[in-house]
Amino acid sequence: MTSNDIRFDCQHCGDGGPLVIVPRIDGAPLTELIDGFEIAAGMQPAGDAYGGLIPEFFRFGPMPGHFLGRSTNAMGPKTPVLDCECGEWGCWPLMARITATADFVTWDAFEQPHRKARDYVAFGPFQFDRHQYDGVLRALTCVPRNSGVLESLPG
Template sequence: MISNEIRFACQHRGDGGPLVVVPHVDGAPLTKLIDEFEIAAGMQPAGDAYGGLIPEFFRFGPMHDHFLGLSTSAMGPKTPVLGCECGEWGCWPLMARITATVDLVTWDAFEQPHRKTRDYMAFGPFQFDRHQYDGALRALSAVIDSDAGDTSA
């Protein structure tokens, strides 16, 4: 079975702002992939609507758990994998069902909860090798932990 590759890119918003987490699938930012999908599907509004998640702003719980679909917030059966470009995840989130097994982590059943009529069936699913996925989560946790310990801000 062919699987996708994931990594979580982290960068500070603006000049010394909070850390923003953007999943990358097969080397491409998820923000770019969803923009291209929505524009090609003729969805309005579309393009530059999504941004990464900002762990510092929200009580997602550990990002490791969040990206395994185990977020501590009561968000229903789906997990926000992107937020709005404004930085507020609840404003314009991209939600996905995250299913983890011993061998695979799958992201599917994407939705934009503020536009229930939008059809995302052709977006994804993305299937990640569990070993590679866990490694990406460890790298993400290390960045977030080291950033939290940075007192230079």
């Protein structure tokens, strides 16, 4: 399996609003990838349902640990990788199993916990080179608070 590229877009909502983190896989925001998948699969509701994670709104713990599947307050064994478009992750999250090994980090077994009948088997898996992934997470720890709009973080 070929490795995917991951980045995290970080920006503040509005003028000095909370920080929003959106994973970007192979150049595309995860919000767009999941919207396209759900719409193509005929899921209802679908499209514009997801937004980035807002760490200030929920105690995910340090973001690097969260994106390695170690968030202590998540729902069960899966990790929220996107929030609802309203900003509340518990409202309409996209959950994934995050598995980290010495060589790779894999996101798979996606689910929408409020629609258990939905089938996400064909979405992903996404496999990232561990070295590249860790580099992106290190950059994520350096995100300054209240600094205005940020560009995509380097990997």
